[in-house]
Amino acid sequence: MSDREQFLISEEPYYREVHKEIELYEAAYAVRMPLMLKGPTGCGKTRFIEYMAWKLGRPLITVACNEDMTASDLIGRFLLDANGTRWQDGPLTTAARIGAICYLDEVVEARQDTTVVIHPLTDHRRTLLLDKKGELISAHPDFQLVISYNPGYQNLMKDLKQSTKQRFGALDFDYPSADIESEIIAHETGLEQEAASKLVQIAHRGRNLKGHGLDEGISTRLLVYAGQLVAKGIDPKAACQMTLVRPLTDDPDMRDTLDAAVSTFF
Ligand code: ADP
Secondary structure (H helix, E strand, O other): OOHHHHOOOOOOOOOOOOOOHHHHHHHHHHOOOOEEEEOOOOOOHHHHHHHHHHHHOOOEEEEEOOOOOOHHHHHEEEEEEOOEEEEEEOHHHHHHHHOOEEEEEOHHHOOHHHHHHHHHHOOOOOEEEEOOOOEEEEOOOOOEEEEEEOHHHOOOOOOOOHHHHOOOEEEEOOOOOHHHHHHHHHHHHOOOHHHHHHHHHHHHHHHOOEOOOEOOOOOHHHHHHHHHHHHOOOOHHHHHHHHHHOOOOOOHHHHHHHHHHHHHHO
16 A cells, blocks of 8 residues: 555544634645644544545644654654665655645644754745755645644643744634534434533533633543443443543542532433
8 A cells, every 4th residue: 555545534534514614724725824723632623634634635644742752753764674774754754755634733742843843844945854864855735734732731831932833824623512512422422412412511511610620621522432431321420420520630529520510410
């Protein structure tokens, strides 16, 4: 299988549009604008980029960024093998060569000296320097860079530099309105709309506690987990405790508060 084929998404991912983001993305892709998807964890950013890659018929290469990541992890490195040394492209280089959409998830986690390697790919140059190899590659015309960014996590010590931020257009994501979120949960889990809607109402209670004891609200992803357990016949209360309460906090008072919200509905 060629590199390009293995990164193509063959089946249409389910994505429920929330506010014209598909049209905006298509226009941005048409001019190959680098994009930043902003929003809390588990609100649909990854699903959206999978859907767009499928819709545009482009390969998608996703990289989960972390603080130990070096520029070589993105660009590539020389490896030792029986015949000596061999160059291996990193995911960013592969994406630039084959014309993929490269999605750098949580890029802010990466060190700043790692982040700057993407700069020449995000302006008119559209190039990537493989410094260790002594090669300058020009990105394939189809290549696009997309990063995700969770505004909630940032602090002064750890944020993207303005010189990086201002290379991207941005789309805001958030948990969808109650109607749409219930529709998503019902679709993803096979639950009836009514049960899905109860889960969403519990999430709303939990989200109100953000900043008042909880660092993050209950994500759409966790609601999908809850729905999947309920659809399997698990008692809804136990399912909610396992997926909507326990993962979020270890604080006994917070757990009591969230458990009480669950008991209101189930
Ligand atoms: P993020 O990348 O923002 O952390 P994901 O894209 O992984 O979050 O979303 C988590 C889950 O929530 C998805 O796997 C999907 O089941 C569901 N989801 C969230 N928003 C949508 C949406 N608009 N359409 C379809 N599914 C969604």
